[in-house]
Amino acid sequence: MRSTSPRSPDEELAAFVADIGDDDLPPELVRRAERAFVDTVGVTVAGAVEGAGAIAVETTRAIGDGGPASLIGVPGGASVTDAAFANGTAGHGLDFDDVTRGVWHPSVPMVAPILALAEAEGLSGRRAVTAYVAGYEAQCYLADALLPEHYERGWHATATFGTVGAAVACAVLLDVGEEAARHAVNAAASMPAGLKKNFGTTTKPMHAGHAARSGLTAALLAARGHTAAAGALGTDRGFLDLYAGERVHPDAMARLGEGWALDRDGIQVKKYPCCYFTHPAVYATQRLVDTHGVDPRDVESVRVRASQGAADALHYDDPASGLEAKFSMPYTVAAAAVRDRVGLEAFDDDSVGNPEVQAVRERVVFEVDPDLAYEPYHTNVAIETTGGETYERTQERPPGTPSDPLSDEELAAKFRMCVARADADIDADAAYRRLDALSGQSSVARVLEVL
Structure with a gap:
C-alpha cells in the first residue's frame, strides 16, 4: 500500500480504489470482514420476512421479474440494484446489524450491493472481502471529517456514509480504474439522504437499502462513462460542506494508506436487536x-x-x-x-x-x-x-465491542437464531461455514446458493 499525501477527498478515495489489492489486507482484517459478512447476512435472513424487509422484498418482486442477484433468505432473484435495495433494507430491518464508533451501521449498506454484484459478475469471496474493507475505510474517512456534528444535526450516518462506502466497494469490484472511481464517488455525493427523525419506523431500514442501491448505481454508471463534477465530495459546496457546514474537519481526513480504520475502530456486533x-x-x-x-x-x-x-x-x-x-x-x-x-x-x-x-x-x-x-x-x-x-x-461499554467481542460461538449462535426466526428452508450450518470462510470461496454465487 502507498503512503498518502493530502488530496481532495474524491481524489484520495479514487486513488485508494485503484490501488487497493487483495494481497494488501492483513489476515486480521480479512477475518474481521468475514465476521461482518456472517453477521450481516444472518440479520438479513431474519429481516427479509417481516416489517420493512418483507415490504421491500414484496415491492421488489412487484416491480421486477427476477434477475441475476439473490434475494437473501427468500426465494427468487432481482436485478443487482433491486436486490441491493431489498437486501439492504432487510439487513437493517430488525436493527440487529453491526455498528462502528457507536454511531452508524457500516456493513449493511455495503454487504448487500457487494454480494449482489459479486454474484452477478461471478466474483470470488476474496474480492468481496477486499471491496468490503475498502468501503469501510471510505466511510470512516468521511466520518473523521463530519462527526460528531453530522450526526448531531439529524443525519442518519448509515445512509450518508453508507452511500459513499457502497460506491467505493462496488468500484473496487468492478475494477473501474482511478478516473471512473472519482466519478463514482462524486456521483454518489449527490445521493445520500436519511433523517434520524424517521427512527422507529420502516423508513429507517429503507435508508440502508437506499444507500446500498445508490452507491452501487453510482459505480455501475461510472464504469460506463458517467461523469460527475470534480470536488463534489469536498468542502466547496460539496458533500462535506453541505452535510456539516462550518464544523467540518477536513484536516482529520488524510489517513487512507497510513493505517486501517477497520483495525483502529473495529466492528461492534450487536448482542441485542435494538438501538x-x-x-x-x-x-x-x-x-x-x-x-x-x-x-x-x-x-x-x-x-x-x-x-x-x-x-x-x-x-x-x-x-x-x-x-x-x-x-x-x-x-x-x-x-x-x-x-x-x-x-x-x-x-x-x-x-x-x-x-x-x-x-x-x-x-x-x-x-x-x-x-x-x-x-x-x-x-x-x-x-x-x-x-x-x-x-x-x-x-462504560456494551458487549460486542472490539475490546469485548462476541466469540465465534456467540456469533454462530446469533446466526442460527436469525435463520430460525425466518423459518426458512436454509441449512444454517452450511451457510455459516461458507460465509465464515468467505475469503477462501472461489464463487460468491456458490455461497449464496444455500441462502
Missing part, C-alpha cells in the same frame, strides 16, 4: 438484576443516565409497536429487568404490551448527563426496590 445507545443500559440492568436477585415486581424505580446522543436517537418513552420499542430507553431497560434474554421476540408488536414489562417501564426515568460527550457508551443505571435497597452500575 445501540440502549445496549449499555440493557446490559447493566441485566447484570444488576442477576447479581442481586431483583424480582421485577419489587422494582420501585429505575434511573438511567446517558448522553444527549442517546436522547436524540431514543424517541419513544411509551412505544406502541416493536419498531418504536427498539428506540425506547424505558422499554428496553424494562425488558432487560423482566426477561431472561432481550432477543428478537422482545420486539414483536405483541410483546410490547406485556404487563410485567409495562409495569417496570412506567417506573423508568431516563435523564441526560450534561457532562458526557455526545456519543459515548457511558451509561449509569440505578435500581431502587420497594424494600428500600438501591443497586447501581455504570457501564
Whole structure:
C-alpha cells in the first residue's frame, strides 16, 4: 500500500480504489470482514420476512421479474440494484446489524450491493472481502471529517456514509480504474439522504437499502462513462460542506494508506436487536438484576443516565409497536429487568404490551448527563426496590465491542437464531461455514446458493 499525501477527498478515495489489492489486507482484517459478512447476512435472513424487509422484498418482486442477484433468505432473484435495495433494507430491518464508533451501521449498506454484484459478475469471496474493507475505510474517512456534528444535526450516518462506502466497494469490484472511481464517488455525493427523525419506523431500514442501491448505481454508471463534477465530495459546496457546514474537519481526513480504520475502530456486533445507545443500559440492568436477585415486581424505580446522543436517537418513552420499542430507553431497560434474554421476540408488536414489562417501564426515568460527550457508551443505571435497597452500575461499554467481542460461538449462535426466526428452508450450518470462510470461496454465487 502507498503512503498518502493530502488530496481532495474524491481524489484520495479514487486513488485508494485503484490501488487497493487483495494481497494488501492483513489476515486480521480479512477475518474481521468475514465476521461482518456472517453477521450481516444472518440479520438479513431474519429481516427479509417481516416489517420493512418483507415490504421491500414484496415491492421488489412487484416491480421486477427476477434477475441475476439473490434475494437473501427468500426465494427468487432481482436485478443487482433491486436486490441491493431489498437486501439492504432487510439487513437493517430488525436493527440487529453491526455498528462502528457507536454511531452508524457500516456493513449493511455495503454487504448487500457487494454480494449482489459479486454474484452477478461471478466474483470470488476474496474480492468481496477486499471491496468490503475498502468501503469501510471510505466511510470512516468521511466520518473523521463530519462527526460528531453530522450526526448531531439529524443525519442518519448509515445512509450518508453508507452511500459513499457502497460506491467505493462496488468500484473496487468492478475494477473501474482511478478516473471512473472519482466519478463514482462524486456521483454518489449527490445521493445520500436519511433523517434520524424517521427512527422507529420502516423508513429507517429503507435508508440502508437506499444507500446500498445508490452507491452501487453510482459505480455501475461510472464504469460506463458517467461523469460527475470534480470536488463534489469536498468542502466547496460539496458533500462535506453541505452535510456539516462550518464544523467540518477536513484536516482529520488524510489517513487512507497510513493505517486501517477497520483495525483502529473495529466492528461492534450487536448482542441485542435494538438501538445501540440502549445496549449499555440493557446490559447493566441485566447484570444488576442477576447479581442481586431483583424480582421485577419489587422494582420501585429505575434511573438511567446517558448522553444527549442517546436522547436524540431514543424517541419513544411509551412505544406502541416493536419498531418504536427498539428506540425506547424505558422499554428496553424494562425488558432487560423482566426477561431472561432481550432477543428478537422482545420486539414483536405483541410483546410490547406485556404487563410485567409495562409495569417496570412506567417506573423508568431516563435523564441526560450534561457532562458526557455526545456519543459515548457511558451509561449509569440505578435500581431502587420497594424494600428500600438501591443497586447501581455504570457501564462504560456494551458487549460486542472490539475490546469485548462476541466469540465465534456467540456469533454462530446469533446466526442460527436469525435463520430460525425466518423459518426458512436454509441449512444454517452450511451457510455459516461458507460465509465464515468467505475469503477462501472461489464463487460468491456458490455461497449464496444455500441462502
